[in-house]
Amino acid sequence: xxxxxxxxxxxxxxxxxRQYNEAEAERLAGLAHGxxxxxxxxxxxxTTGELVVEDVFTITGxxxxxxxxxxxxxxxxxxxxxxxRDGAEVGTSEITGIEMFRTKATExxxxxxxxxxxxxxxxxxxxxxxRTSASA
Numbered sequence: 063x064x065x066x067x068x069x070x071x072x073x074x075x076x077x078x079x080r081q082y083n084e085a086e087a088e089r090l091a092g093l094a095h096g097x098x099x100x101x102x103x104x105x106x107x108x109t110t111g112e113l114v115v116e117d118v119f120t121i122t123g124x125x126x127x128x129x130x131x132x133x134x135x136x137x138x139x140x141x142x143x144x145x146x147r148d149g150a151e152v153g154t155s156e157i158t159g160i161e162m163f164r165t166k167a168t169e170x171x172x173x174x175x176x177x178x179x180x181x182x183x184x185x186x187x188x189x190x191x192x193r194t195s196a197s198a
Contacts, residue, residue: 118186129177138169141168141194145184155180171189
């Protein structure tokens with residue numbers, strides 16, 4: 063007897079395949095009848111980059127550094143950004159540098175953790191959303 067109870071015999075591959083096929087048939091039957099969970103067409107066109115702020119630092123003589131995870135799109139050096147808090151616009155700036163794990167980069171794609179060096183000083187806080195402006 064192990065820490066997590068009795069050891070179970072591995073499931074037979076044929077039984078596992080049969081259970082999968084039954085579940086898949088039920089799912090497809092539900093989709094045919096317009097059930098919730100039907101596939102949704104998603105546009106793959108990237109319109110704007112978006113980063114959710116996790117922490118904010120100030121580097122004297124350089125500007126403000128914002129760290130966080132890129133939630134959507136791609137953010138690039140030179141992009142104009144708009145900062146949003148609770149749906150309202152807080153301010154605008156420009157990305158002058160990007161770093162990921164002590165490595166300088168020119169862009170950061172969705173899903174990556176990055177630090178953005180911003181020009182000037184904005185009133186930023188954890189939870190703010192940084193979006194690249196459409197004109198960038």
